[in-house]
Amino acid sequence: MFSLQLSKILASRLLRPLALLAVAAFAAPGAALADSPWSTVGSTGIVDESCYMAIQMDNFEARLVPGLLFPCKVRYQVTDTFGTGTGIVANRALFAHIRDTVATPGNVTVRMFGYNLITGVTTPITATNINSDVTPSSGTLANGFTVYRSPAAALGCGVTLNFNTNSYWIEVDFTPAVLTPLPGLALGALQLRTC
Numbered sequence: 001m002f003s004l005q006l007s008k009i010l011a012s013r014l015l016r017p018l019a020l021l022a023v024a025a026f027a028a029p030g031a032a033l034a035d036s037p038w039s040t041v042g043s044t045g046i047v048d049e050s051c052y053m054a055i056q057m058d059n060f061e062a063r064l065v066p067g068l069l070f071p072c073k074v075r076y077q078v079t080d081t082f083g084t085g086t087g088i089v090a091n092r093a094l095f096a097h098i099r100d101t102v103a104t105p106g107n108v109t110v111r112m113f114g115y116n117l118i119t120g121v122t123t124p125i126t127a128t129n130i131n132s133d134v135t136p137s138s139g140t141l142a143n144g145f146t147v148y149r150s151p152a153a154a155l156g157c158g159v160t161l162n163f164n165t166n167s168y169w170i171e172v173d174f175t176p177a178v179l180t181p182l183p184g185l186a187l188g189a190l191q192l193r194t195c
Contacts, residue, residue, distance in 0.1 A: 045074040045172070055174070064174040066184035071175045076190060078112070078161070078168035091195045093128075093158035094150040094170070097141060097188030100132040106177030107133040108185050110148075114166045125168075127151070127159050145188045157195045 045062050047055045051072030056063045062074050082089045098108045112128040115121075128150040129135075139147040150158065161168060174185045 045076050048073045048075075060189045061186055062172065062174075063186040064176060064184050068176055069178070071173055073174075074172045074187070076170040076172070078170060078192065080161075080163040087164040088160065088162050089192075090160040091158050092161060092192045093195050094130060095189075095191045095193055096130050096148045096172075097145045097190075098130075098132045098148055099144045099183070099186040099188065100146070101177060101185060105133075105175060106185060107131060107175050108187060109173045109175070110170060110187075110190070111173075112168060112170045114161075114168050116166055118165055125159055128170075141188070143188075144183065145186070161192075 045057060047057065047062075051074075054065050054068050054070070054072045055074055056065060057074075064072060080087060080089065094110065094112060096108075096110045098110075100106065100108055109132070110128075110130040112125040114123050114125055116123070130148045130150055132146075132148065135148050135151060137146040137148055141147060170190060172187050172190075174187075176185060
């Protein structure tokens with residue numbers, strides 16, 4: 001009986017601090033993101049089950065494994081890290097760092113969706129669409145990446161996000177060419193920035 005009580009006391013004294021450390025580790029990134037000028041949607045992506053072995057995730061980068069012939073999708077949840085305190089964020093444009101192999105028909109498309117929490121209706125936010133074969137690029141980066149921004153930003157402004165009534169996510173589709181050259185299609189980062 002004594003040894004059972006002693007083991008319970010030891011377990012509670014060991015596990016509680018560990019649990020607090022785990023909570024602190026999860027809370028710390030959120031606190032850092034609150035001061036960020038954009039939502040860091042590129043930080044975590046969820047790969048479709050059918051593409052689990054076809055997409056390599058490395059920090060902010062999602063890469064389609066070269067040599068694959070089927071399209072794959074990665075989804076990114078958009079969270080309100082803008083720090084406005086109102087849940088409404090205006091004049092935001094979607095920026096993406098994309099590496100396209102320029103081999104037809106290979107490309108990377110980025111589309112944003114909103115889900116209305118009240119009506120249950122999903123709506124594509126077409127003003128944020130990016131297609132590496134169609135959307136004009138706005139600069140080159142290292143390792144073959146190019147900066148793309150949603151066409152709404154080029155026209156002078158972006159979209160308004162209302163996190164009070166909507167949930168948002170971004171879908172990135174990797175469509176490989178018949179013969180994909182190295183190093184292959186990739187998404188380096190996603191950002192929702194001020195117009």
